Amino acid sequence: MSLARAALAEAGLTDAVRTYPRHGYRFQLDDPCGSGGAASADGVDDPAGPLAQARAALDLMDWAAACEAYAIADARAPLPAGEVEQWGRAAICAGLGSSVLRVLERTVAERDAAGDRLGAARATLLLVQIRIDARQGTIASGLLQRAARFLEGHQASPERGHYAWMASRLALATGDLDAAFSLADEASTLGRMLRDPDVECLGLAYRGHALIARGQVAEGLAQHEEAAAITRLGGVCDWAAGWTLCSVLYAARNRCDWLRASQFADAYSEWSRASRMPAFPGTCQLHRAAVLGARGDLEDARTEVSNAVRELAQVAPWAEGDAYCVLGEIQLSMGDLEGAEASLRQAHALGWDPQPNLAVLHMRMGRHDVALRELERALVEADWGLRERRGQLLSLLAQAAVKAGRPERAREALDVLATDPQMLATEALRGMHAAAEAELAAAEGDVGRAVQKLRRSVQHWREAGCRVGEAEARLRLAECLLVDGDAAGSELELHAVESRLASAALAHRGRMDALRLALHPVPRTPSN
Numbered sequence: 001m002s003l004a005r006a007a008l009a010e011a012g013l014t015d016a017v018r019t020y021p022r023h024g025y026r027f028q029l030d031d032p033c034g035s036g037g038a039a040s041a042d043g044v045d046d047p048a049g050p051l052a053q054a055r056a057a058l059d060l061m062d063w064a065a066a067c068e069a070y071a072i073a074d075a076r077a078p079l080p081a082g083e084v085e086q087w088g089r090a091a092i093c094a095g096l097g098s099s100v101l102r103v104l105e106r107t108v109a110e111r112d113a114a115g116d117r118l119g120a121a122r123a124t125l126l127l128v129q130i131r132i133d134a135r136q137g138t139i140a141s142g143l144l145q146r147a148a149r150f151l152e153g154h155q156a157s158p159e160r161g162h163y164a165w166m167a168s169r170l171a172l173a174t175g176d177l178d179a180a181f182s183l184a185d186e187a188s189t190l191g192r193m194l195r196d197p198d199v200e201c202l203g204l205a206y207r208g209h210a211l212i213a214r215g216q217v218a219e220g221l222a223q224h225e226e227a228a229a230i231t232r233l234g235g236v237c238d239w240a241a242g243w244t245l246c247s248v249l250y251a252a253r254n255r256c257d258w259l260r261a262s263q264f265a266d267a268y269s270e271w272s273r274a275s276r277m278p279a280f281p282g283t284c285q286l287h288r289a290a291v292l293g294a295r296g297d298l299e300d301a302r303t304e305v306s307n308a309v310r311e312l313a314q315v316a317p318w319a320e321g322d323a324y325c326v327l328g329e330i331q332l333s334m335g336d337l338e339g340a341e342a343s344l345r346q347a348h349a350l351g352w353d354p355q356p357n358l359a360v361l362h363m364r365m366g367r368h369d370v371a372l373r374e375l376e377r378a379l380v381e382a383d384w385g386l387r388e389r390r391g392q393l394l395s396l397l398a399q400a401a402v403k404a405g406r407p408e409r410a411r412e413a414l415d416v417l418a419t420d421p422q423m424l425a426t427e428a429l430r431g432m433h434a435a436a437e438a439e440l441a442a443a444e445g446d447v448g449r450a451v452q453k454l455r456r457s458v459q460h461w462r463e464a465g466c467r468v469g470e471a472e473a474r475l476r477l478a479e480c481l482l483v484d485g486d487a488a489g490s491e492l493e494l495h496a497v498e499s500r501l502a503s504a505a506l507a508h509r510g511r512m513d514a515l516r517l518a519l520h521p522v523p524r525t526p527s528n
Helices: 002-010 050-059 063-076 081-094 097-113 117-133 137-150 158-173 177-194 197-213 217-233 238-254 258-275 279-295 298-315 317-334 337-349 357-364 368-380 384-388 390-403 407-419 427-443 447-464 467-483 487-500 506-519
Strands: 017-020 024-027
Touching: 050 063, 050 081, 063 081, 063 097, 081 097, 081 117, 081 238, 097 117, 117 137, 117 158, 117 317, 137 158, 158 177, 158 197, 177 197, 177 384, 197 217, 197 238, 197 384, 217 238, 217 258, 238 258, 238 279, 238 384, 258 279, 258 427, 279 298, 279 317, 279 467, 298 317, 317 337, 317 357, 317 506, 337 357, 357 368, 357 390, 368 390, 384 390, 390 407, 390 427, 407 427, 427 447, 427 467, 447 467, 467 487, 467 506, 487 506
Parallel strands: none
Antiparallel strands: 017 024
């Protein structure tokens, strides 16, 4: 197409090829300017005018430049509704959604007055997406209801598919998992029927979230894997591909599925480098930071997430709170308790639940009763992200209960986990569970059983590729071995941490020093 445009430009037909994103190209060789080859008076069809510049920027995925050119063109003369739609999508991709609210609202009114209900629905759904991204759920809900009115009698349409996935997103946010699943199922089914991969992908992503939050983990993961495969096979627009991959990665992080997260993070990085959409590179950095943190590359992880926080605050405020959750988790792993508390409080202020990291912080500071109370609260919340973390929450609750002198509550939590293997379907979650069982055994005086469970925990963490978890499990194993009278075994575990996992054990330097001193006490100097 670039060669065709260049050849036509030499013949004075600069605007002979029109771009229609997600659809293709149209050749207008007979009358490219719409007026016998001359530019129109309002500049809309001027081959060198701002509208042509906006279309060229869309071709290059230079979303910010496209928005700037569209704004200039609209100031000269109100743009046609189709161009406003392209402007709205470019603004969403650029993280500049708020800049097109008024022009989209104008377009909805124009299309409604003209009787174009599908066109009115499309513009309204763009408004819904912008309002959701800005965390303005009440306004988004009202707009979504209006879009449903426009779509009456148009159930088998791509517009209805986009309505369904956005309604699923809102239902998930309010904890209505059944509605979220039903709407996402409608979207994915419509997308498949209409051969619209954008709608199918987005529907699959949210159907997966709803299933995982309902405890149907295997079924949910299958939806996410299929959605990710569709994005790799092509045909999905850049924005939908980015959103799908981001959703899949977020679910993997929630479940501490670091093997899956690492693979999808690599695919996401590859995609984001080509997409040139600032909102997604920001979330890409965020997910990559979480993976790096689990691997124990803590300095790199902190740098990545710090950069992501700054970027997301500007172009994707809906994810800014999540960035502070990840930053707080990394700071916990580095032993920076003060910094972690500040980050997690900021996440809460931005509307994100900082659990379970805030509970871990309380346990590190000896506030086990507070941690137990907050984990109990998190387990009954309707928040879908917390529901996806249910296995992690119960494992941490068992540990907090033991430390708070409530072994019976710890046993109850472990019994719940034993009844539902899907909650422990990743190596990292099995590592947490084994560590919690070890704490209960140690509290009951069965140090031998605690050692056995901790050895299993170490193995699970190693299989997960999570050096932070492995380092903590080895240190706890070393402590229990020392209590059990096995100094040689304890020294072997401490050596493993110091020689291979030191960068991942920054938060436990005090415990390492205490173990080293217990194993190699400093001889007293005789007094004169």
